[in-house]
Amino acid sequence: MSVMSxxxxxxxxxxxxxxxxPARLRILDLLxxxxxxVCHLQAALRAPQPYISQQLRVLREAGLIACRxxxxxxxxxxxxxxxxxxxxxxxxxxxxxxxSLQCTCPRCRETASFEPxxxxxxx
Amino acid sequence: MSVMSxxxxxxxxxxxxxxxxPARLRILDLLxxxxxxVCHLQAALRAPQPYISQQLRVLREAGLIACRxxxxxxxxxxxxxxxxxxxxxxxxxxxxxxxSLQCTCPRCRETASFEPxxxxxxx
DNA sequence: ATACTATATGCAACCCATTGCATATAATGA
DNA sequence: TCATTATATGCAATGGGTTGCATATAGTAT
Numbered sequence: 045m046s047v048m049s050x051x052x053x054x055x056x057x058x059x060x061x062x063x064x065x066p067a068r069l070r071i072l073d074l075l076x077x078x079x080x081x082v083c084h085l086q087a088a089l090r091a092p093q094p095y096i097s098q099q100l101r102v103l104r105e106a107g108l109i110a111c112r113x114x115x116x117x118x119x120x121x122x123x124x125x126x127x128x129x130x131x132x133x134x135x136x137x138x139x140x141x142x143x144s145l146q147c148t149c150p151r152c153r154e155t156a157s158f159e160p161x162x163x164x165x166x167x
Numbered sequence: 168m169s170v171m172s173x174x175x176x177x178x179x180x181x182x183x184x185x186x187x188x189p190a191r192l193r194i195l196d197l198l199x200x201x202x203x204x205v206c207h208l209q210a211a212l213r214a215p216q217p218y219i220s221q222q223l224r225v226l227r228e229a230g231l232i233a234c235r236x237x238x239x240x241x242x243x244x245x246x247x248x249x250x251x252x253x254x255x256x257x258x259x260x261x262x263x264x265x266x267s268l269q270c271t272c273p274r275c276r277e278t279a280s281f282e283p284x285x286x287x288x289x290x
Numbered sequence: 291a292t293a294c295t296a297t298a299t300g301c302a303a304c305c306c307a308t309t310g311c312a313t314a315t316a317a318t319g320a
Numbered sequence: 321t322c323a324t325t326a327t328a329t330g331c332a333a334t335g336g337g338t339t340g341c342a343t344a345t346a347g348t349a350t
Binding site: 050052053055056057059060061063064065066069070073126129130133134135139 | 173175176178179180182183184186187188189192193196249252253256257258262
Binding site: 204205206216217219220221223224236238239240241271272 | 325326327328329
């Protein structure tokens with residue numbers, strides 16, 4: 045049939061398509077707590093960096109998230125309030141994970157209370 | 168990578184996957200107004216009947232809608248309040264379509280104010 | 291310039307939902 | 321019983337998103 049895509053539904057359809065993806069949904073949920081750098085998300089999802097960056101691009105080009113570069117690091121943030129509401133409805137309030145993940149970015153270093161998880165001491 | 172499907176997100180992921188589909192979203196939106204028979208949805212979507220029934224099955228097996236048979240006709244209804252809220256958030260209040268679609272079901276016949284759209288007089 | 295780290299991009303292969311269609315079933319009436 | 325209408329199911333083919341990986345780019349430091 046292929047007809048049937050009323051323009052009235054298109055924004056909602058695009059949004060649902062973006063959210064109906066494990067990695068993207070997880071990323072958006074993580075960003076509800078505030079900014080996060082790519083390496084942070086990478087550590088949280090335990091997925092290859094190019095994979096993370098690809099999903100970030102999809103979300104960025106859709107306007108759901110935005111980013112800001114600081115030196116070598118790029119910090120992403122949730123940029124769409126409607127998504128924040130949606131996630132609050134469906135996932136509940138922001139979940140505080142027991143051991144907050146640490147990566148190699150300065151932000152993680154300065155607030156580090158434990159040994160960073162993905163930082164390996166080389167002697 | 169295929170790992171990464173935290174059970175915490177699975178209900179939301181399933182829901183988003185169901186909603187990220189033009190026909191299914193349209194059907195759910197239509198059912199916000201109340202019950203509708205298959206032929207009614209068929210007329211509204213202008214899609215083949217087997218196609219409509221398939222999407223209805225998907226939604227039914229997911230528990231989003233329920234149905235009740237009355238003679239030859241099967242009336243579907245929205246069965247998930249969370250979905251109703253979601254749609255209200257994203258699509259706004261129930262839209263009253265200018266000319267309400269009519270099909271061949273008794274319900275449409277008794278409330279018919281105009282000639283049913285998809286009813287052809289064969290004399 | 292070179293080296294190194296963090297991040298982004300390009301692209302091909304794969305996989306699975308989508309969808310079209312034939313057919314089956316349910317219910318009613320003659 | 322047969323005919324007809326409304327709805328459901330089965331299944332193969334297709335198309336488009338997903339994903340893995342090689343590689344490119346940006347930024348910093350020596």
